[in-house]
Amino acid sequence: MSAAPPSPPPHVSAQSLPLAHRLAGKKVLLIGAGSVAHTRLLKLIPTGARVTLISDRVSPAVQRDFLDKGLVARHVAEPWDRAKAAARDPMRGYHLVLITLPRSNQQLSRDIYAFYKCHHGEQQLVNVADEPGLCDFYFGADLVLACEKTPQHAITLSVCSGGGAPRFAALLRDYIQAVLDPMQSTLLAGFAQLSSLRAAIRALPSPESARDIGHRMRWVRHVTDALGLARASRLDVARAVGLYRDTEIGEKQLPGEEEIARLLT
């Protein structure tokens, strides 16, 4: 039964899958430098991605906010060219290829899409602005909750309409942002404590069997749920690690409400 011949999965639906990408130091190709490219750069630059921008024409806003500030790793100030593209990067693909040419260049956008798919393989991720059918992924309306001190430790929240109505997604994002605003500092403090707890427990020197991992996951999950969004910020991480070590040696039981309460500062 396990070795049954492959059968195509039933297309129950075609939901998109949200994934949060780490792009620090990775290559991203952006073709076009108008208003859509500007919105792309606003999202890309804070990730630390190394952006190659191909465009002979550059909008004043892209020039001022990104090129003049040295935030774009490389600017090829020419129209996109097939032969040069083939020579530029014959072996390796990009983490993302973003095409943001004006709609009057629709055929060129489609040719560029086909070129990168052919050149780097079907798995090369490409997004053609304003053409939902030529997008391997969609951008969403994002909300970043980040500590000022450690901006890399952020909770990201993304609302995506799958190319349907991005501005409506942005309104929903704004609504959620307003709801979360009064809780933000509590949320971030709780997130920081639970991240520390998780990293500390993962780093414990005890040899872990597959079963121990299951126990660790259940334990952290249980403690997180018991604390909830409001109380997590008051977690004493060192005491929690101690409690985990004690119960790990023993019966692998999960702490009760009284033990959880003793972990609070």
Added chain:
Amino acid sequence: MSAAPPSPPPHVSAQSLPLAHRLAGKKVLLIGAGSVAHTRLLKLIPTGARVTLISDRVSPAVQRDFLDKGLVARHVAEPWDRAKAAARDPMRGYHLVLITLPRSNQQLSRDIYAFYKCHHGEQQLVNVADEPGLCDFYFGADLVLACEKTPQHAITLSVCSGGGAPRFAALLRDYIQAVLDPMQSTLLAGFAQLSSLRAAIRALPSPESARDIGHRMRWVRHVTDALGLARASRLDVARAVGLYRDTEIGEKQLPGEEEIARLLT
């Protein structure tokens, strides 16, 4: 200035970038078939991805919920093997490679990570469960708002802790879900109307210059903002398209509140 030598982007921070992936019909490789693989499959199968599962051992839950139902495109019921992996897919990569082996196999997980990065190029997306440093992307806690009739037209919402505290992200997702629950049918109806409006306007036969696209985007944005989350569900799409056509020919002005009010059913 545009031709300045490339300079590395300053790593202001390393925020992750949320992207919603269309995976229908695309190849995804999943190595391991335990409890983590089960959570991955719960996310992957509704996207229509073609999952290849490599694992000699399969958990009862994965067997029951996915293999027995024929939802996995291909099951290789053997341990992962370097030579076979190289022979299996010598040219093309996968849209995603997900490694979910027990932590006792940590070195093997790292070897597999290196193999796919080397074999398919740095841009091959890989996620090693429970190893944040070996993840090109993180999974979030997702919320899908979807019409029952047209599940592919969904708003996805994803909360991601960047590998820090996924269960805390899930609690935040649950909180947002509870907040949105009373609004859900209104939100979905509004989303459907605005998606229809946007598609109808994009499909208008008038030749569009770059400037017209700017106008179209400003117009849809303006109408969306003017309607807001609550009123969008009452939009008469045909009347709105008519209004857009009229103003497109004229002075490219944006409709006022009175004109917007006349678009409501």
